[in-house]
Amino acid sequence: MRTNPTGRQLRLGTELRKLRERAGLTATEAGQLLGSKQALISNVEAGRAGVSPERVRTLACHYDCPDKALVEAIAAMTGDRKRGWWEEYRELLTRPLLDLAELEHHAQSLRGATTARVPGLLQTREYALEIFRQAVTELSPPDIEHRLSFRIKRQTILFHEDNPTPYEAIVHEAALRMKVGGPTVARQQLQHMLNMSDRDHITLRAITFDVGAYPGSGQSIYFAHGPVPQLDTVHLDQSHGLVFLDAEAQLHKYRTLFERVEAVALDPGKTRDLIHNVMREL
Known part of the structure; x- marks a missing residue:
């Protein structure tokens, strides 16, 4: 048991x-x-x-x-009894973080939308380090290192091994312009996003300030698609911790919300132009 x-x-x-x-x-x-x-x-x-x-x-x-x-x-879902790579962090990180890695491992595709930060899967090590340093609940140096290692490992597993997971990220211009870690770290972060968007399995789109208010603004949404729609999962990173939603009504709500977010986002080409412009202004 x-x-x-x-x-x-x-x-x-x-x-x-x-x-x-x-x-x-x-x-x-x-x-x-x-x-x-x-x-x-x-x-x-x-x-x-x-x-x-x-x-x-x-x-x-x-x-x-x-x-x-x-x-x-x-x-x-019953047949995969192998210990996943995330098990090495079981005594170091909270269970929701391990559940997130397990969810990503089995996802058919991933998509997310963020307003104030670059998505974790597209963050550089230096950018992520600054984010962890600024956590509301102060993290100890070992905790920061464990979380940083875990985030980089998630990126490596999802994007750099054979059969990478398709990923769509929608990022608000506010996140692109925020100088997290200073101008040098911010510039490196933007260049990293451009480099990652060159990959066939990654789609990067931006929402400009000109859009104004739009449905879902102010919150981050992360969608993991299962083998059938009923097994999709929504992941929310909230102030009190990670939340996973899978009720039918919740899935319908966030699918609709994400479609409306997509409707106001730039296409990938114009997104790259915006990022280049932001980099020149740093």
Whole structure:
């Protein structure tokens, strides 16, 4: 029995609970269909107990779920029992950060929008170091180093190995013009973004000050796309910590919000022109 399930294990249990509830069954009734006790279903849905792909398919059949793609995507969540690279940080960082790395590892694609900062996946080491130094809850030098190492490792895994994950970033002009770490660090950061945007799997777009207010301004949004839309996840980095959202209504809200953000963003070519202009003004 697990005492500290990962975010992915918890999500697997959540999706099975959603299927059961849509079928109008209690955990006790679901257990009876499997010839098991209610405790088994409860533990699986809470991420405390593992479940095989075959049992997932059996449960989905009992739940009369017609969406075969969803069922197979949920079944696939049971099969990856290898320890991910993020496990080396388990005693050094908070669990939500590890869950974020696990989420990115399994994502089909990633997209995000930021207002006041360059997205973490596009930050240079020097820029990220300054961000960590300015954290509201002061971090110790070892904590800063662990977080910095972890961020660079996420970038390396996602963008520099075989089959890099497609990534779309929308950045407000405010973040481009903010001299985090001073002019030299800021200029290096902008050049790094230009270099990264040359990669086929990275799309970089900007929102200018001229746009004014727009839906979602003032918050950062990070979207991890799963193998089917129902398994998408929204990640929010808020003042009280990292938040992961996966309820259907929440996913719909943030999909709509991101589409509206995209509608006011420059295309990649004009974004590069804007960054060059900002660099010349530094």
